[in-house]
Amino acid sequence: VQLQASGGGLVQAGNSLKLSCAVSGRTVTTGWFRQAPGKEREFVAGRRWNFGSAIYADSAKGRFSISRDNTKNTVYLQMNGLTSEDSALYYCAASQRGLIASSIGRAEEYEYWGQGTQVTVSS
Numbered sequence: 001v002q003l004q005a006s007g008g009g010l011v012q013a014g015n016s017l018k019l020s021c022a023v024s025g026r027t028v029t030t031g032w033f034r035q036a037p038g039k040e041r042e043f044v045a046g047r048r049w050n051f052g053s054a055i056y057a058d059s060a061k062g063r064f065s066i067s068r069d070n071t072k073n074t075v076y077l078q079m080n081g082l083t084s085e086d087s088a089l090y091y092c093a094a095s096q097r098g099l100i101a102s103s104i105g106r107a108e109e110y111e112y113w114g115q116g117t118q119v120t121v122s123s
Helices: none
Strands: 002-006 007-011 017-024 027-035 042-048 066-067 074-079 088-095 117-122
Touching: 002 088, 017 027, 017 088, 017 117, 027 066, 042 066, 074 088
Parallel strands: 007 117
Antiparallel strands: 002 017, 017 074, 027 042, 027 088, 066 074, 088 117
């Protein structure tokens, strides 16, 4: 399984950005994480695609949305209402296991990781 994240960039606060994660290989659960300089990596959003609903970090609820296009083998993270606090290196991750809801936000549960894509929000 290989993951290729893209779509990052420089945007002004309040604007939107859509990240993409091209996935090769079969995966069941996908997650987005981010890491800002000097901070620990944190969970943003994730979903087990064959069961249940998307899971979001509190900071992402109501602003971010995770989705998937099976025809393109791509997972997306739509980010609206961006603030400077959202500036970070964003990573997509995947598991071939169907993670339970309480595990979707745990980075150690994912076997595969893509390279990061940088998101910078100017205020």
